[in-house]
Structure formats: C-alpha cells, structure tokens
Amino acid sequence: MNRQRSSGRVWSAAVAAVCAVAVLPGQAEAADGPGAYAFDPAAKTVRGTETNADAAELTPGSVYKSSIKPGEKLYYRVDLDDRTDAYVSAVAVPRGAGQVAYGDGITVSIRDLDDSRCGSGDGLFKSAEFPRPVAAYAYRTVEKDDTGPCAAAGAYNVLIERQSKATSSPVEWDLELRYVTEPGLKSGDALPTEAPETWPSASPTPPTGRQKRAGGSGFYEATSLETGEWADTVAPGQTRFYRVPVDWGQQIFATAGLSNNNKSTEYHGNALSVALDNPALGHVGGATTSYSGKPASVALDPLPPVAYQNRYDAASAVSAMRFAGWYYLSVTLDPAVAEHYGDTPIGLTLRITVRGKALPSPYAGDAGIFGVSGADRDMARTGQSAPEAEKSGRMTMVAAGGIGAGSVLVLGLGVWTLLARRRAVAGPTPPPADGRPPYDGRSPQAR
Template identity: 40%
Template sequence: MRRGTHTGIAATAALAMVALLPGTVGVASADDVPAYEMAPGATPITGKPGTDEAPRLEPGLHTDHIERNEKKFYEVKLDAKSSTYFSVVAAPRPGTKVEQYKDRLTVKVQDASGNTCSAERSQSFHAGGTAYPIGDYASRDIGGAGTQCKAAGLYYVVVTREGSPTSGPAAWPIELGYAQEPPVKGTVPTAPGTDGSRTTTPAPRDDTDKRPVRGGTGFNDAGRVDTGVWRDRIMPGETRFYRVPVTWGQRLNLTADLPNAAKPGTTRFVADALGLNVFNPARGVVISDNFVMYEGQGAQAKEFTAPVDYGNRFGITESAKAMRFPGWYYLEVTLNAEARSYFPKGADLTLRVDVKGAAKAGPTYAGPAPRFTDTDPDGGMAPDSQEAESGTLRVVAYGGIGTGVALLTGLGAWTLVARRKAAGAAAVPGASGAAGRLPYEAQQPTQPRPPQQGGGGQQFGPPQG
C-alpha cells in the first residue's frame, strides 16, 4: 500500500472519531502550541550579574535562561578586523502571561570600561498578552567613523529582561548567537543614495497555486520558502518561522493573509491579531512591530524591505540598516491568542513571498563568511517531501486539537483494520507480510520536524537541507 493511502485512511478514521465527541471538540489551547526549538548543537552557558565572573562566549549558539528584572553579562574576546553580531532570542513558553510593551528584552555590547559600542537594542511584545519569541542583536562594527570599540580585546555582551509585576514570573529560555563578519577586500562601499524606505509597496503575488509549507517554531527549524504563494496552518497563540534566501540587490515583498472567519455571528475586534516580522541572517530585526487587527473579514500583514546592500549599515533608518548582508532572511508570523474566538481549531495561513530585484555583485569578504554568502547550499527551494506529504495529517492534528483520545482511537481503529488485512494477506501465497505496518508519519502525526542544524556549538546558521 502506498504511503498516501495509509495517510488517507488514518486521517479519515481519526476525523470520524473526532466528530463523535461532544463539547469543545477541536478548540485550541496554549498546551497545543509548540514551544521554540533551541538549536540541538547549542552550548549551555550561565550568564553572571557582573563582569568579574562573566563566562566566555565563543562563536556559535548558546542557551541560557533569564529571570524577570535580571541582567546577565557574557565575556567575548574580539579581534580588530571583524564585525561581530551578538543576538539573543527570548522564548517564553506559549501561554506565559506577558504585558504588551512592559515586558522587554534588551541586548548591548560594551567595552571593558563600560562604554556601549553601539546603540542597545530592545524588543517587547505587540500582540496583547500573547507570548511569542522576541529578539534582536547588538553589534561591534568595524568601519565607519569613530574609533570606539575598534581595538582588539575583551568586551561584554549584556542581556537584560525587564518585566511587569503582573506578568508571569517564570524564567524565559534564551538563545544567544555570536556571528562574525570578516572585512571586505578593496574599497568599503558607502551608503546608497536611497535606502528604499519611501518606495511604493508593490501589489502582493496572486499566484493561484498555493504550495504547501510547514513553518518552524523558530530560527533553527524554519520552513524554507522562495518566491511564490505558500499555505500553512497556524493556531491561536502560535508563532511560525520561515526562511528565504536573499542576495545583494534583492529585496522582499511579503504578505501574510488570514481568511474570512468561518464562525458566523462572531463580532469581536482583535487588535494586533496577525504579526509579520522579519529578521536578517544574523538574527537582527528588520521589522518587529508589524501587527494588524482582525474583525472577521480577513486581514493582511505586509512588509516591503530595502534592497540588500553592504552600505546600508552606514544609513539612517534601522529597518534599512538591517538589510546589510545576503543570506537567509527569516519571517516570523504570529497569531494572537485572542483570535481563538474566530479560529478555535486553527486558521489557514497564506504567505505571499516575492524576492524582487536582480541579483548583483557585492563586495568580496577577506575571509570565510558562510552565514552571509551561502544562501542555497543544496540548490533547491521546494519543500521537503515529508512536509508535502504531511498535509493531510496536519489537518487531522488541527481539527482534533485537545482531542488526542479521539485521534489515537481513530488511528487504533485503522491499525486494527490493517492487522486484519495483514492476517488475511499472510494466508495468500505471494502476499506481502508488511501490509499491517503503520507508516512512520501516521504513527507520529504530531512529530516535530527533525532538527536540521548540524551538531556542535560552533554551528551558527540556517537549517541544512
């Protein structure tokens, strides 16, 4: 029996059992929303409250946690040639109580004398009380005017969490990244004449063919997309990540769509219902407060970035300055938990991605820079075959949220039928004895996508494959 047939039978059986259950069948809750997946090769580290005991950060990814109103220090040893980017992602568990604007994460880099090397970067929540991953980077830049923080030596990364006394008291897991950018050969490019911030946003793509994709829980398992229209599912209170390759001269025209509400009679207004945020290859924010309201008639969150240009780092607007190098750009889509009144079983999500502009030659780095040059190592952008084939089971999972008993019962019924078929087949000469085996995808319909990032704490880049 082919895999697609197995999947169809399992889905039909599970849906039939779900339909028999009374009450709030299929209603999503915070327990149904997957948490942020840390990089499997990340190195655990524990930041300290002062510089005297600060642990040493090395290039790569690290994991820690931070309490409410806590400040943590990490030591780094820098050369006098490379620009460095220190990212931090805070990932409170879904359902954690957060206060909009009041719960905040800040990161900065300072020298041994306590002087801040560049402007500190601070991010807060913009979806009411919905918790979702927030983050940004602080940098030590080589190039440009001034001499501060250009010398080799010891520096400190400082991470601070500010919190409201009425928000959840639990510690937040954090993921710290340390990425290096070597200098460029020859003349350093200057800021472009225009950063594109005043350019009229073009219409979104309107392809009729919607390709399936499965968004990840964070940067480490982000779903791969390219130019086109993509479809996924998202639960209230959930955040999904996607990644797209962008090179010198190109820019992103993005739209995330929610459909009209399928539940008639609901008139509740949900402010900041759908968010579409963008991060650069070093996990720096391009845009982080791009949320739109929803009141049942569909919604679109849009973003049109500046073109990728090395000289953007010397520009004025922060969103354009973040478009400073090529590589994987990350899209973060969040559905406010209050949207449950419209989408109790989850919502269809349409992602319209348009990589605009012709690729052009950029500056040449004087050393290895895989994070900022190797955007498509395996030459293909189609979703993995497992992702494409998992669509039916994903519908079952969303349709039966909170009804695991029904799903297991449905799958159990299918297994019983399959075993009986296997027993019958065994009595027939030449019949395969494997007819009763449940395929791996059906055995584990909610199994998360396997981590794609290579092991080892030094790995800091997009998922491979």
C-alpha cells in the first residue's frame, strides 16, 4: 500500500469538498424557462376539498403543494390551542402565460367551525395584469383574556378561494402552502397594544457600490441581500426572488429600476411589478412602473420599523410589519414586453437600505423564522440562498470529516512507521537462554 497516495486521496477529497462550497451566490436558475417557479422540494402534496368535513390537516412548520381551479373554494384544516398565534400562507402560481385580470387572485382565511372569520388576506394581480406568483396569508391571533370564538382551542378551517373573471385563463393554478406558529412572549412583558402613530418616513440616501447578485426563482431559493446596490437581469415573464433580514426596530427601503433598451420606444404600462412579503409570506405592499425603453424605477412606499405592536394597525401594510426575520422581494417583468423588446433579459438594479438599530426580541426562547441571527446576516453579506447555505454547511462538515479521517490515517501510519524503524534498529529477537527457538504461535506438533 502506498501511504502517501492513500492519504493524498483523503486530503484531495476533503479539499474538493471545501472548494465545492465556494460557488457564486444567487446563481440558481429555473430549469423550465424564465417563468418557472421553484417550489420547496420538501413540500408535501395535499388536496383541498370542497367540504370542510373532508379537509386534510396541515401541521406547523410544514410546506405543502396543492392546486386550485377558477372559482373553487377549497378547505384545509389546522388544530390550534388557546394561546398560540397561527399563520397560514398560500402562494398562487399560475401555470403558463394565460390572461389574468385586475381582480383575479386568491383569498386565504382561517375560520372556526361556525364559519366565523378569524383573519383573512388577499393576493391579487391588480394593475399589473400578467401572471406571476402572488402571496397572501391569514392568521388567528389570541389576545390576553380573549374569550371570542377564535380564541378557543380546537379545529379550524383554512379556506382558499380563487377569483377569476370569465375572460381570464381557466388553467389550474398551483399553490404552495405554509403553516407557521408565532413564539410566545417573554413573561412579564407589557407591550403596547396600539400601533405607533408616527415613525421615520424620509427615504434614505441611496446606497452606492453596485455588485452583481442573481435572484432566485421562488421564495424557497430567494437570494439574500443586505443594504447595497445590486445588479441583476430580468427577462419578460420572469420573476426574481430576493430576501433581506430586517430585525426588530429596523426599517426596509427598496427601489427597483430597469435599464434602457434601444430596440424600441413602445410604451408598456405597469411593465415591472415589485412586491414585498413578510417572514410568514403575508403581503406587505407593492409597486409598479411603466417602461418605454428608457431607464425607469419605482420605490416601495415607506414602511414603519418592525414592531410587535404594528399588528394593531388597521392598515394592512403596517400590520404586516409585525415581526422580524427575512422579508421577501419579488420582481416580475411583464411577458408582453417581449413583443417589442425581445426575449433578452433587461438590466435590473435593486437599491436596498435597512435602517435602524436592532432591538431585542420580545419572544421567550428561540424566535425561529421571526428573528434575525448572526448566520442570517452572514448569508445576506455573502448572498447565499437558504438551500445554498444548507449545502455549504453540509459540505463543510464533509470536508472537516474528510480532513479528520485523513489526519487520523496519517497519524496511524506515522506510528506504524516509527515502530517498524525501532524493530529494524533493535535487530532480530534473540533466542531464549535455554537455547529453544522463539515461540512463533504454533504448537510443537505443528513445527
């Protein structure tokens, strides 16, 4: 056995594992074209039912894939206790490039068994009337000393309804469902029960120093960003996904801009759509801009700092800024832009600012997805998506294991070599004093 070659193979494998981690961030592409959506590979298939008695149960922390037809009202089920705030989100993903209208979309609601609505949210296409993934969530929250019908423990219905006009595409939409629960508050904390009336709304100075970072094709593989100016491209019909960690007490500001394209000067209204969704995939807000071949940009309306008490505000955009964590930006270019500007991707610039000092979490114990960790900030700095970070962690462990195995092997071979050299120096074992040959492990008869 060649000891150097053996240990070299182990070392090479370990180095290769480490090098495999060093991939460019945010380079994931959809396998089926620019409009393809990347579903969470861990999503379990579940069927919605037309009657709540037959509804399939969703479990906390799980992701599901389902589908819905025009006009359908589908039921799912969740079991809730009498103290935990629960959130169920749905991402509607139209299949193909069929037509959609202003009021088309989905409504998600959580209801008790007497059909009392506990909470609901809409995901609509509105003025950007082209197909793209849209998200919405519903929640059941429990206040102190709440004795209402939605505060009791037991089974609850999750109802997802699809609105589609007669002129819209009748094709089925895919659904990506998530069910998460919010951690409990620290004991003894007396948080305000009213949302702030005023907060800083002046736009910050735009960041400088552009860097390239390619967006993902779904919420699952959204590319991580931090404060900065980020360069990407977006093709007609494509949606790019990004995520930004926003901690308690911090504000997020975002602007998206298209570069010029000299192929045409044709005007397209609402050509670029930008949406912001919170860590539970509840819709926060959105904006659109037109395009006529010249540089064009649009900014999200100013939003309040993340605060637990924002949930008490009547405005949905303020209410959605209720917890820390990853906030998701999705940017879509109207597929109709290709008619005059071609299928070639157009330059996209994102300017992101996260402003404010991070404040302590109000939760007892681990905040889960409703917090920002040091690892989250590292991912935002390096541009890793969640699956890239997970793969990087696995490969680092493999590399460490390979290096460790190689070290043990080299150490063992070193000890073996040292003992062999000592035997050589000492010479052959002398015979015993009685003149008999040294014992070789065989019986006298065998000799």
